[in-house]
Amino acid sequence: MSTVTLASRRRRAALRTLAFMSPWLVGFAVFFAYPLLSTVYFSFMHYDGFAAPTWSGGQNWGYVFEHYPLFWPALRNTLWLVLVTVTLRVVFGLGVGLLITKVRTGTGVFRTLFYLPYLAPPVAATMAFAFLLNPGTGPVDSLLEKAGLPAPGWFSDPAWSKPALTLLALWGIGDLMVVFMAALLDVPREQYEAAELDGASRWQRFRYVTLPAISPIVMFAVVTGVIQAMQCYTQPLVAGKVASGVIQGAGVQFEPGYPDRSTLTLPQLVYNLGFQRFDYGSACVVALVLFVLSMAFTALLMRRRGGLIQAGD
Amino acid sequence: MPEVIPSGVRRTAFALTASLALLTTACTGQSGAGATDDASKDTTINFWHAWSAPSEVKAVDSLVAGFEKAHPNIHVHVVGDMTDDKINQALRSGGDRAPDVISSFTTNNVGKFCSSGALVDLNPFFEKSHIDPATTFPKPMNEYTQYDGDRCAAPLLGDAYGLYYNKTAFAKAGIAHAPKTWSEFEADAKKLTVRRGDGYAQLGFMPDYHGWESTTEHYFGQFSPTYFDKRGKSAVAEDPAFEKGFTLQKRLVDELGGFRRLERFRATLGDEWGPRHPFHTGQVAMQLDGEWRLGMALDAKPKFEIGVAPLPVPDDQEGQHGKGYITGTIAGIAATSHKQNAAWELVKYMTTDTDAVVGFANGIHNVPSTLAALKSPKLKYDPRFKTFLDIAADPLSTTTPPSVNGGQYLVTIQQLGYDYESGKVTDLKAGLKKTAAQIDTDIAQAK
Numbered sequence: 132m133s134t135v136t137l138a139s140r141r142r143r144a145a146l147r148t149l150a151f152m153s154p155w156l157v158g159f160a161v162f163f164a165y166p167l168l169s170t171v172y173f174s175f176m177h178y179d180g181f182a183a184p185t186w187s188g189g190q191n192w193g194y195v196f197e198h199y200p201l202f203w204p205a206l207r208n209t210l211w212l213v214l215v216t217v218t219l220r221v222v223f224g225l226g227v228g229l230l231i232t233k234v235r236t237g238t239g240v241f242r243t244l245f246y247l248p249y250l251a252p253p254v255a256a257t258m259a260f261a262f263l264l265n266p267g268t269g270p271v272d273s274l275l276e277k278a279g280l281p282a283p284g285w286f287s288d289p290a291w292s293k294p295a296l297t298l299l300a301l302w303g304i305g306d307l308m309v310v311f312m313a314a315l316l317d318v319p320r321e322q323y324e325a326a327e328l329d330g331a332s333r334w335q336r337f338r339y340v341t342l343p344a345i346s347p348i349v350m351f352a353v354v355t356g357v358i359q360a361m362q363c364y365t366q367p368l369v370a371g372k373v374a375s376g377v378i379q380g381a382g383v384q385f386e387p388g389y390p391d392r393s394t395l396t397l398p399q400l401v402y403n404l405g406f407q408r409f410d411y412g413s414a415c416v417v418a419l420v421l422f423v424l425s426m427a428f429t430a431l432l433m434r435r436r437g438g439l440i441q442a443g444d
Numbered sequence: 445m446p447e448v449i450p451s452g453v454r455r456t457a458f459a460l461t462a463s464l465a466l467l468t469t470a471c472t473g474q475s476g477a478g479a480t481d482d483a484s485k486d487t488t489i490n491f492w493h494a495w496s497a498p499s500e501v502k503a504v505d506s507l508v509a510g511f512e513k514a515h516p517n518i519h520v521h522v523v524g525d526m527t528d529d530k531i532n533q534a535l536r537s538g539g540d541r542a543p544d545v546i547s548s549f550t551t552n553n554v555g556k557f558c559s560s561g562a563l564v565d566l567n568p569f570f571e572k573s574h575i576d577p578a579t580t581f582p583k584p585m586n587e588y589t590q591y592d593g594d595r596c597a598a599p600l601l602g603d604a605y606g607l608y609y610n611k612t613a614f615a616k617a618g619i620a621h622a623p624k625t626w627s628e629f630e631a632d633a634k635k636l637t638v639r640r641g642d643g644y645a646q647l648g649f650m651p652d653y654h655g656w657e658s659t660t661e662h663y664f665g666q667f668s669p670t671y672f673d674k675r676g677k678s679a680v681a682e683d684p685a686f687e688k689g690f691t692l693q694k695r696l697v698d699e700l701g702g703f704r705r706l707e708r709f710r711a712t713l714g715d716e717w718g719p720r721h722p723f724h725t726g727q728v729a730m731q732l733d734g735e736w737r738l739g740m741a742l743d744a745k746p747k748f749e750i751g752v753a754p755l756p757v758p759d760d761q762e763g764q765h766g767k768g769y770i771t772g773t774i775a776g777i778a779a780t781s782h783k784q785n786a787a788w789e790l791v792k793y794m795t796t797d798t799d800a801v802v803g804f805a806n807g808i809h810n811v812p813s814t815l816a817a818l819k820s821p822k823l824k825y826d827p828r829f830k831t832f833l834d835i836a837a838d839p840l841s842t843t844t845p846p847s848v849n850g851g852q853y854l855v856t857i858q859q860l861g862y863d864y865e866s867g868k869v870t871d872l873k874a875g876l877k878k879t880a881a882q883i884d885t886d887i888a889q890a891k
Contacts, residue, residue, distance in 0.1 A: 179890075180536045181560040181779070190889070198885045200859075267643075267712030287711055375654050376710060386855045389654075391868065406529060408849060409556055410890065 167422070174415035181409075191412035195420075199413065201388065201403070205395040206420070208293065212363055212396065213428065216297045217356035224307030224352065225345075229337075231308065232315045242312075249305025253365040260299045261286055261373040286374035289393035296367055296394065307352055314348040315341065350432070357428045361421060364402070367394035397421045479564070479784035487786045488519040492534065492543035494773075495808070496525040503807025510800055511793045518786050528553060535562040538780030544787040547600050547775045551588040551843070552851025554774060558591035559848045559890075563776035566595045569788045575796055580814050582836055584770040584843035591846040598795040599813035601805055602772035604835040605662050607755045608723055608731040608741065610636075612748035613646065622753035624765045626666075626692055629730075629756040630699065636729040637700055643709045644701070647722075649730040651696035652706050653861040656716040657733050660861045661844050661854050664689045665769025666755050668842050671853065678883035680857060681876040688758060690864055690872055697865050719744045735832035739809045742826075752828040754835055768835035770843045772813060811836045849890035853883040 149156075174191055178184035195202050231241050248256065263269050264285035272282035283291040322340045331339065342349070371389035387403060388395035397417055405414030481487065495504055501524050508520045523543070526534075528550060534542045535557075546563070557563040570577055577586055577595065585599035609622055617636050623629035633648030653659060667685035672678060680686050697703055713727060714720025722728040723737070724744035731737065732755060741750055754766050775795055777787040793800055801817040804810075806824050811832050817823070818837050825833070835841055847853050860879045863869040 179556075179560045180532075181562050194885070194889045198882070198889070200882060265711050267708055267710075284708070287707060374711070376656060376713075376715065386859065391862070391866070406532065408852060408890070409532075409560060410849075413889070 170415045170418050170422075173411050174419055176412050178411040179409040180405075180411055184411075187412060191410075191416045195413050195416040199400075199404075201386075201392065201395055201400055202417065204388065204392040205397050205400050205417075208367075208393065208395050209361065209363070209397045209421075209424075211293055212296070212360040213357055215293070216300050217353060217360050219297060220300055220304060220307060220356055221349065221352045223301050224304045225311050225349070227304060227308045228311030228315055229341075231312055242308075245308050246305035249303045251303070254369050256303060257299060257366045257369040258373055260295070260302070261370055264295055264298075286370045286394075287390055289391040292367075292370070292374075292390060292393040296363075296370065299366055299370075307356075310348055310352065311345065314345040318344040354429060354432055357432070358425060361425050361428075362398055363396045364398040367396055368399055370394060397424075479569075479788070481783045481785045483785035483789050484517060486517045486519075487783055488521055489544040489781075489783050489786050489790060490521045490523065490542065491545045491547075491790060492523045492526045492531055493547040494524070494526050494528075494531075494549045500808055503804055506807060507794060507800060507804045508790075510803065511790055514793065515789055518789055520790060532562075535778050535780065538778070542780060543778055544781035544783050545775060545777055545790050547773055549773055550851065551597075551771050551774055551846070552854065554589060554597050554850075555591040555846035555848050556850040557776060558594040558596040558846065561779050563596035564779050564781075564784060566598060566777070566788070566791070569777075569792070570595070573788075573792055575792070580796055580816075582770070582813070582815060582818070582841075583839060584841055585772060585813050588771065588843045588846060589774055591848070597774035597776040598791055600773045600775040600795050601801070601808060601810035602770055602813045602836055603734045603736070604811050604832040604841070605657065605665065605732060605734055605755065605769040605771075606831055606835055607753045608733055608737055609751040609753065610723070610726060610729040610748045611751040613726070613729045614751065622751055623756045625759045625762055626756045627759050630692075630696060633696060633730065634699060639701070642705065643712065644727070646726065647706075647709065647728050648700060649696065649732075650706065650710060650713075650722065650728050651693055651700060651865075652703070652710060653693070653858060653865055654707070655710060657731075659854075660689070660857045662732055662769050663693060665842050666757050666767070668761075668764075668767070668840065671845050672847075676887070678853065678880040678887075680883065681873070681880040686857075686876060687872060690861065690876075693861070694864055694872075703866050735811055735829060736809055738826060738828055738832075750828070752831045754831060764840050766834060767838045767840035767842070768832075770836060770841045772811070847887060849886055852886050852890075856882050856886065 173184065175186065175188060176184035177187040177190070227245055231238060231245070234241055251259070263271050266272050266282060266284045266287055269285075272285075275282045283294075285291050285295040318341055322344070323336055326336045326340050368387055371387055371394045375389035387399045397420065400417045401414050401421070404410045404417060491508065493504055495501055504522065504524065508522055512518065512520060526546075528548055531543070531546050531548060532553075535546065558565075577589075577598070580586075581589070581599050582602070585602055589595060589597040589599050607622060613636055614620075614622075614632075617632075619632050619635060623632050629649075633651075636646060636648035638645040651658065664685060667689050669685035669689070670679045670683045673682065697706060700706060701709075713722040714725065717740075721740070721744070723731040723733070724741050724746050726746065726748055738750070738752060754768055757764050757767065775791050777784050777791060781787050794804070795801070796814060798814060798816045798820055799822065801812050801814050802820045802822045805812040805817065806822075809829075812818050812820070812823065815837070818833055823833075844851070844854060856879055860869065860875050864872060864875060869875040
């Protein structure tokens, strides 16, 4: 009797737990598990979106890794954006945040100036940048030439296209600036006063007071930055199209990555393979690579968080 | 809070995800609808097209109005400004709001549309209507609307590529007539080029492959290339036409100032579809372009006289001067449509009714897509437009063949063009072999 009661209690507890978890379970199943399992499934299938999929084994994997000429350049570019752009965005965002917290007059003006670019839609912002950096008519190169400095080809030169994208990313630093500013204003003043009394220099105050205090925010900025960089699609595509002179009209076939595949990213390949080439299987392979990379970066950062986030954070 | 997830929860979660995984296998694939509708009954069909300019939309509306007048029981819901990507999605999804009839600006997708079954085979419809496509459409248009025996599209107006030239600049440079061979073209391009500092006061010709319509297929049309051999393998490395075409283009790039200088100049030019197009402004003296450029150039009121001619041919093929590259818009019926007989009535009217084709060509300023319409006295055009009509009717004019993966092989060839003109690839023969291998691999992947 008591065993039956215990079993039914356990079952009721399990059901109750399940009921409480159900909103999450449904969300997890619909928005994560289903797409992920579908992606894995289709990566082994030949599927053009019209006829029923057929088993193709590892053909799509072999194609993407060995024969698809855009994959490795796109992977290299994506990793470049993750490492360089994310690092610079965090450093620049923190720097701007620090500067603005130190400004005594006109803080509102500076905050607005740095935040406004973030509000610009990505396509408009990229087109504006492509106009400013146009090597033939852009004001940036005109100024550089007048100053006797070399004028780069920016989005038209494979050596400069990624730095140009990074400049664009730094221009839209407003979101990070606000987050860092809030974190910096939250650091207890008495800790700075104590450090000053101990004779700490400005750098030491930053290193041993500010940085530990805002380390969770730095971590947040890095992780969200990595995810953003992994999903980078619009800006390189628009910049490449504008610089190449291709106006995307109906019927115009444009291979992304201009110039010389230097602005290719993995999300562009997913679109190119799946929706333009009707090769869903290979698109799923690239999507899975992107997923695994995102997970690996996040796991690596979380393992390293001990160095960034102090106990009690 | 339990420390571990209860086993019941774990089992439920597993069952849920597994069932969803199984669901994915059940949700795929579509079956095409049969042509079982009665086209004589009152019905409404959806027609998606890509035209967007007000004058073009007006021409489409006029075409459809003519159809509705001839078929009072069939009403057409027209949706314009549709890109190929949007059309592709709609063809997959189907449904009441999806198109029954589509038109696309590119012939490149025909192979994909046919092989995937996205558009229905029109052969039975043509047979039922006693229309022979081979005697109705010009040869290149007849070719680019079918793949592997499946005619999933019909030509809906065509595009012919020719040479626009600045007659005033020609006279100033002492050039008497438009070039007929590539050697003459090369010499003229150099004579017409006036350098100014690091740029140009006038460039004879913009040879870069990013110079808008200066794509590999448009150039190579003049060399009458064979893209695929009888086994369906890429002939890019075998047919000397490709090597000749690439060599000519690279020589033009080098002789006219080099890749970097030309690219820098290109960055200063207006866009292809705006009034500041470099041919309109006189910055470029010769332009490889389609028949629509004439109207656009005249609208821009240039300060020079516009000349039109067929593109040059290789020196050893001078007798073939007059041919050109042909492509165009295509129309087809969605496999998901449940009103395919009514849809066919619209496609038949738009693509084979001579007066309808002529009226539409007059409205859009494109080349008519039937042999009868090309000769119709109702065709209105500037005398210079006749050049494009002749190119379209020239039996030696060529097109690019449909492929199972659409125009991917053209993108691959174009990529070699970018690499070769910029100096990234120096060994052209090796580049052509690699390109051919890539094309074959891509096609094998798509099959």
